[in-house]
Amino acid sequence: MSALAASPSKRILTKGNEAICLGAVAAGCRHYYGYPITPQNDIPEYMAAHLPALGGTFLQAESEVATINIILGTSASGKRVMTSSSGPGISLMQEGLSYMAGSELPAVIVNISRSGPGLGGIAPSQGDYFQAVKGGGHGGYRLIVLAPHSVQEMYTLTMLAFDLADKYRTPAMILGDAVVGQMKEPFVASPYDPASTVEKPWALTGCVGRERRNLKSLHLKDNAIEVHNWKLHEKYERIRKDETRAESYMLDGATIAIVAFGTAARVSKTAIQWARKEGIAAGMLRPITLFPFPEREVFELARTVDVLLVIEMNTGQMVEDVRQCTSLHDRIAFLGKPCVMPTPEEILERIRLLAGRKG
């Protein structure tokens, strides 16, 4: 961020939701389908206004159930395709996502999450963590899940999501929330630098001069479904090994390490700056990929600090994954704020308490 401040002229003030669109378009996505829901409507509205001029297709479907299956069809055609929604709509997409994971079809799904369960509310929340990282739909699969914490990352991680989805032939999700979606901040439209160009030799384009192809998730013969599950498993293991991303923030010499993602991580940064000014050695490990989860990083960190303070905008979801990473459970503390942003003040308060200081 401070690098940005050095070159003010290249920066544009942009809404997080719009940065997602810019990232998608930069990454060559020309197909967007969706269904309205707060707080992500800026995304379909931007795409409706801009895709036609780019020769792309915008379609407002009759529901999220239809949306995800239109996505499936375009993905099967070998095109980059994206949708966005929020909790209730993402729930309706779970069946389609399971089919896509099973059929190994890439796409980018954006969840600008809101409060739940049910209709819940439109306040920012991180209550969809479990749904995003544990599969969500039936049958045992994983989505690649990226968690931006700034407008800049809404842009760059969307581009990355397309690359990873194509590379591993699997749906990838951007898990944001109303805060990173609705806010504007300066960002730089850095050029798209594809990790690698991925051919799609599996796409259905009509079998001119080649064998016919099928894209499917049904495997009834012999032990075909078992074989298929092992194949998917190996893929998820490769993703775990090669694609884990996390930011280390002020972890040098830290005795208290926050573990937080997205908006909760953003607010924590302020609290950490304040704590450092008071002489408390606080820092943060911020998972950028929620699946794959930075397991090794958490494991190492737990051995070097006194406390891991997990902060989430829910009553405790990622904290379960943090516990999985280490046996040093007595070093794990938790601060949960369901459906509200924690304030830097209350985070600092907790840091002080853990450091054995009175506020």
Place this chain on the structure above:
Amino acid sequence: MTGDIIMAGFGGQGILMIGNLLAITAMEEGKHVTWFPAYGVEMRGGTANCTVVVSDEEIGSPVVGRPKGLLIMNGPSMEKFLPMLAPGGDLIINSSLVEERQVTRNDIRLLQVPADDIARNKIGSRQMASMVALGAYVARSGIVKLSTVFDCLPKVISKKYEKFIPLNVNALKEGAALAGFHA
């Protein structure tokens, strides 16, 4: 200079626009800045508000519980936001539409700006009321330079309305003058 402000009023008064202008100005001055709007059902009933945070350091929360500045363009917003203003904070009210007796606190720095009257009588367009108020806030708080605000006007005003830029500059100046600033 570091600061934060909540701006609130009716939809159509240009609240989101002046917030955006302030944010772009801060960005052009090389600062960290965030702009956060009310969204969704909060907008029903025709109210609008946004929060702008300006800082020399990376900004954690774009939402503030205790803003240092408050710009209130209509009566109903006063009730909702006045209790949040930090003690000693700047309260700019559009005194054309907000009555002074609604200001139920005296631990804050009040600046009354008859924004609608000035816009109508001195600038010749009621649309300019929010610009007058922004000019007053910028001058009072010193959060950004007024001259940079002028420079950034073309970034928020579409080509179609370019000819109104001088009007906007006048409105900003009138507001600033009320805060004792003369450009």
Place this chain on the structure above:
Amino acid sequence: MSAPGKVGFSKAVYTRPRSLVDVKSHFCPGCHHGTIHKIVAECIDRYDLREKTIGVACVGCSVFLYDYIDVDVVESPHGRAPAVATGVKRAQPDKFVFTYQGDGDLAAIGTSEVIHAANRGENLSVIFVNNTTYGMTGGQMAPTTMLGQKTSTTPYGRDFRSDGYPIRMAELLSGLEGTAYSARVAVSTPAQIRKAKESVRKAFEMQISGMGFSIVEFLSTCPTNWGMKPLDAQKRVLGEMSEYFPLGVFKERKQADVA
């Protein structure tokens, strides 16, 4: 409005229906949801149904039905009200069950539920509010959006080549055998309001006499998302909307038909 007597009149010229809660409305100025709520409440009162009614709220600007209508109300997921209502009615056939749904809710995401509830002849009533847009989410295209109408997701106007045509639900549902009553009404003039009440009464009577599925489609306004003053919004209903969505009764089952 204050209660009769308080204002010094000797005769009550207006009384709030018993089934309407006395609260300040959150709807935008010129929105018809409030008027339609009142008609529903009046018809509930007319048949003395308040204590045996279970309402089903949908997702949209009218989700707050439970704040206005003084009866038991269950909330359903977006579009699923007719399924939820089916569940209530099958469990308690002696109760009076109605849904209140917007056009995005009923005619987009919930098409399957409403068609199958109608086709099964579920003995329940549907109040359907067509304002040609998604009000709650900020004015996106609905299946009922008029051709050429600009919405936030049809910034260049609805084009049948990519977005299809505005869907006429009252006519469509009237074609199903299970539908006992289907009508389209409006509430833009006092005469229309009277007619609308008649239709809601008819729909309710169908349910009371066990004749099956009934629906009343209301042409309604959304001045906020149409970007119109309330009066202009009224004019739009009376003009282009009524032209494309004709008012009238499309199906009315007679007792003899079910005998």
